Amino acid sequence: MELKEYWSDSYHSRDFKLTRIGFVAIRFRWLVALLIIGIAGWVAVDWWVLDPAHFKLLWKVRLITGVMLTPLLPLSYLCKLNRRWMILSIYSLLGILLTFNLVSLWSFRDGAEIPVGFIAFPYFLLALLGVLPLPVRSGLRVAAVITLATLATDYWLDSRSLSNGDLIDRVWLLLSFSLAMIWVQAGQLRMLLDLYRESTRDPLTRLMNRRLFVRQLEDVRHHSGVDRPYTLILMDLDRFKRINDDHGHLMGDEVLVSVANTIMDIFGPEAVVARYGGEEFMVLLPHTGLEQGQRQAETLRLAVESQPVESPLGEGEVTVTISAGVVEGDHTSELQALLRQADEALYTAKSHGRNCVVAQR
Numbered sequence: 001m002e003l004k005e006y007w008s009d010s011y012h013s014r015d016f017k018l019t020r021i022g023f024v025a026i027r028f029r030w031l032v033a034l035l036i037i038g039i040a041g042w043v044a045v046d047w048w049v050l051d052p053a054h055f056k057l058l059w060k061v062r063l064i065t066g067v068m069l070t071p072l073l074p075l076s077y078l079c080k081l082n083r084r085w086m087i088l089s090i091y092s093l094l095g096i097l098l099t100f101n102l103v104s105l106w107s108f109r110d111g112a113e114i115p116v117g118f119i120a121f122p123y124f125l126l127a128l129l130g131v132l133p134l135p136v137r138s139g140l141r142v143a144a145v146i147t148l149a150t151l152a153t154d155y156w157l158d159s160r161s162l163s164n165g166d167l168i169d170r171v172w173l174l175l176s177f178s179l180a181m182i183w184v185q186a187g188q189l190r191m192l193l194d195l196y197r198e199s200t201r202d203p204l205t206r207l208m209n210r211r212l213f214v215r216q217l218e219d220v221r222h223h224s225g226v227d228r229p230y231t232l233i234l235m236d237l238d239r240f241k242r243i244n245d246d247h248g249h250l251m252g253d254e255v256l257v258s259v260a261n262t263i264m265d266i267f268g269p270e271a272v273v274a275r276y277g278g279e280e281f282m283v284l285l286p287h288t289g290l291e292q293g294q295r296q297a298e299t300l301r302l303a304v305e306s307q308p309v310e311s312p313l314g315e316g317e318v319t320v321t322i323s324a325g326v327v328e329g330d331h332t333s334e335l336q337a338l339l340r341q342a343d344e345a346l347y348t349a350k351s352h353g354r355n356c357v358v359a360q361r
């Protein structure tokens, strides 16, 4: 994982963004549910430790906080659809809880001793938010909001305490907890990204696998218009079994990696490229019509044919050829039918003697 991927989600793929938001949504929902139960359950502790006057005020504050948190449960279902909803949900949670913190501390303005649970609340909140897999930039924002709100609350309620060493002590504690939160969040993000890559990448060629490809295809189909077609190229190595049989599986693997690299070189970063099966590759060219797709497939076919692959054991080189089927889709296309059509076009290319490209409307 690169450092910039820890820093901001703008360096994550669209698909991973959605996956991460889905995880955040689930954890956020559990967090809200636990907070509702915890804040309500705390009434029993208040009843035990507080004097009746305080208890009378604070149980209502807890009840109102619980009621205000409740809409965040359905909101968490919207969070997984869109980053904006996620941000709104997280900051609404912070707003409600920091207001709760403010009101509960304010209730001790008469000089009564504040139970440690109330003083520790912002630190408790920072620790809890560690469960969300947020990038460092988002974590810093959350930490800044909690730190500033906590210091402002303290200053407003007891400005005297901020003139002595208490201020340094509090700032130090808040910064320590913030760092711990960001560290845990980055760890969660890393674990999620590693798992995501394991489950969506082919370990040999590092291309995406079929599962992710189909999701990407669905996404491109969804966002394309009638006048903005896309093209699919399904290709298969010719007589690949023979390469394995004659030169060994190590050579076969080398051929697969070499062809994958050639595909990436020819089509560039705009294309969506996947290892679709054992010796099958699929390329999705957004905003590309059938004729242009066919021309690009032909360029690839010639490039593969003209670049023999060297044996990793230094036992000479082999010439590889590919056959390809090309089809065009738009937003009305039914994906399974389109994939079947690409398969038929490839089959036709194979039956025409291999090492050729067949486009099918």
Ligand SMILES: Nc1nc2c(ncn2[C@@H]2O[C@H](COP(=O)(O)OP(=O)(O)OP(=O)(O)O)[C@@H](O)[C@H]2O)c(=O)[nH]1
Residues within 6 Å of the ligand: 204, 236, 237, 238, 239, 240, 241, 242, 244, 248, 249, 250, 251, 252, 253, 256, 277, 278, 279, 350, 354
């Ligand atoms: N080395 C290696 N071989 C693989 C891998 N995945 C699949 N294969 C082999 O790919 C071969 C596919 O063979 P076939 O389906 O018979 O196709 P082909 O020999 O390419 O023949 P045509 O497709 O008809 O031109 C099989 O021998 C598989 O073992 C892999 O990851 N590495």
